[in-house]
Amino acid sequence: MKKAVAAVNSLNEPPDFIVFTGDLTHTTDDPKERRRRLAQFKEIVSELKVKDVRFMPGEHDASLDRGEAYQEFFGKTHYTFDHKGVHFIALDNVSDPAGRIGDEQLAWLAADLAKQPRDSRIVVLTHRPLFPLYPQWDWATRDGDKAIELLMPHRNATVFYGHIHQEHHFKTAHIEHHAAKSLIFPQPAPGSVPKRAPVAWDPAQPYRGLGFRQIEAERGEYKLTEFPVVRV
Amino acid sequence: MKRRAFLALLVASAAWADEPAPRVIPISARKFEFSPAELELKLGEPVVLELTTEDVHMGFDAPALGLHADILPGRVARVPFTPDKPGSFEFACDVFCGSGHEEMSGVIKVRS
Numbered sequence: 001m002k003k004a005v006a007a008v009n010s011l012n013e014p015p016d017f018i019v020f021t022g023d024l025t026h027t028t029d030d031p032k033e034r035r036r037r038l039a040q041f042k043e044i045v046s047e048l049k050v051k052d053v054r055f056m057p058g059e060h061d062a063s064l065d066r067g068e069a070y071q072e073f074f075g076k077t078h079y080t081f082d083h084k085g086v087h088f089i090a091l092d093n094v095s096d097p098a099g100r101i102g103d104e105q106l107a108w109l110a111a112d113l114a115k116q117p118r119d120s121r122i123v124v125l126t127h128r129p130l131f132p133l134y135p136q137w138d139w140a141t142r143d144g145d146k147a148i149e150l151l152m153p154h155r156n157a158t159v160f161y162g163h164i165h166q167e168h169h170f171k172t173a174h175i176e177h178h179a180a181k182s183l184i185f186p187q188p189a190p191g192s193v194p195k196r197a198p199v200a201w202d203p204a205q206p207y208r209g210l211g212f213r214q215i216e217a218e219r220g221e222y223k224l225t226e227f228p229v230v231r232v
Numbered sequence: 233m234k235r236r237a238f239l240a241l242l243v244a245s246a247a248w249a250d251e252p253a254p255r256v257i258p259i260s261a262r263k264f265e266f267s268p269a270e271l272e273l274k275l276g277e278p279v280v281l282e283l284t285t286e287d288v289h290m291g292f293d294a295p296a297l298g299l300h301a302d303i304l305p306g307r308v309a310r311v312p313f314t315p316d317k318p319g320s321f322e323f324a325c326d327v328f329c330g331s332g333h334e335e336m337s338g339v340i341k342v343r344s
Contacts, residue, residue, distance in 0.1 A: 027331040063328035097328040098291060098302065135295040136322045138334075196334055 001044050003230045004183045004212060009049045010231060015214065016083065018050050021162030022058025022094060022127035023182070024070075031069060034061075038073045054081070058127045058162060059094040067095035078105055080112055086217060087116055091126040093141040099128055100142045110150050121220065122157040129161050129179065131172050134190035139164055148172050158222060164190070165198070166209065167226060176222075181211035183229055254278035254312060261303050261325065262286035264332030273315045275344045281311040291327035294340060302327065315342040 008018065025037035038061065045053060055074040062070045067077045077092035089112060093101050101109075116122060124130070130144035141147070151157040158176050165182035166189065185198040186209025199209055210229035215222050257279055260267045273279060283292050283303045290303040292311070301309040324337040 027333070029330050059328045064330065094328075097289065099326065099328070132295075135293060135326070136324060138293075138324060138326050138328075142326075195337070 001041070001183055002047075003207075005044060005047050007227065007229060007231050008212065009047070011214070011227075014050050016050075017052035017054060018048060019054045019125055019160070020045070020056065021125060021160065021180070022056045023060045023162060023165075024055065024058065025061050027060045027064070029064065031065060034065070034069045035072070038069055042073055054088075054090065054125070056090050056125060056127055056162075057092065057094050059097070059099070062092075062095045063097040066097075067092070070095075078108070084217075086121045086123055088123045088125060089113075091124055091130075091147060093126055093128045093130075093144065098142060099138065099140065101144070101147055106143065106146050106150070109147060113150055113154065116154065118153055119155050121217075122151070122154050124151065124157065124159045126159065126161045128163045129168075129170075129177060130159055131170060131177060133164065133168070133170065137190065137196040139190060148175060151175055156220060160215070167213075178213075178222075178224065180213035181209060181226065181229075183210055183212065186210060252278075254280045254314075256280050256282055258282045258284070259292070260284055260286060261290040261292070261336075263288065263330050264325075264336040266292075266323070266325075266336065266338045269338035271338070271340045273340060273342050275315050275318055275342055278312070278314040281313065283309040283311065288329050289327050290329055290336075291325050292323060293326040294321055294323035296321045297323075297340065299323070300326075315340075318342045318344040 024041045028034050057067055057070040057077050071077065077095055078090055080089050091101060092105060093099055096102055128141045129139055130141050130147050132140040152173060160178050164179050165185055165187040167181055168179040170177045188199055202208060207229050212227050214225040214227060257271060259281055283301055285303045285305055292301045292303055299311055299313055301311050303309050319342055321340045322337060323340060325333060
């Protein structure tokens, strides 16, 4: 994490803002330890030179207490913001341990989208994939199809998500879904091994599979550039 | 009309009685395992999976077979099912239940 912060801080052109798509901490069943880890994470990322930082919970942060500890540190788990003509929507599909967005949040999403013109640029930020990427490994959102249905009338909607700890690109109709690499515990490709488990750590290549992504939004297109977690 | 409906119900009950009762397979879930975690079923044999949890809310998800259930404490989740294709099919807990959740899985083997 500290290495990733240093790598982001050393970018020639700093980003306008930074998004963490969840799994800020590793799972613990102990509420005190969860808070200690969240506090430690917050302290590490406070070293980022860019101060506009957006957070989201992952299931490892929020699924065992419905996001209670997460909210103490980072506030709401779903929210919107606007930046240079792009409307961003952060969706929470992890505070429910069953991996649902839930009817209440879906109604909130529908109300927010109703205010957006059909051609406006919309970016959804979330943790789990909204489409059923590989449900055998819990790489899905139970009611993600409802969110996608709400996004369908919007011609310029794009989703960026976390959860699967690897680069992945998928399209549901015109909506693109992009997952970026993680900063720790890279995961194997969906269904490529019998059991879901992080790729074994190789001391010869300690940062293999880890990284972060830069997204440049220009004239309706998103240019994605992948960076390793440490400068090489 | 009421009498006819009653007769139809009787006929339906009689037909039901001729069917062999499906085999009941209890499956217990607890942090972070299913017991049993491996099931061997015969192609075409109707079964009912009876799922219970010994601790917290769990999930049973076998997407390749189209089976899913929430397993709530104090309740039995019944999943009737007749295997219609041979092979090995993974199932997993899809309710985040703690630090070993990712390893909580099993397999249903259907023999022809």
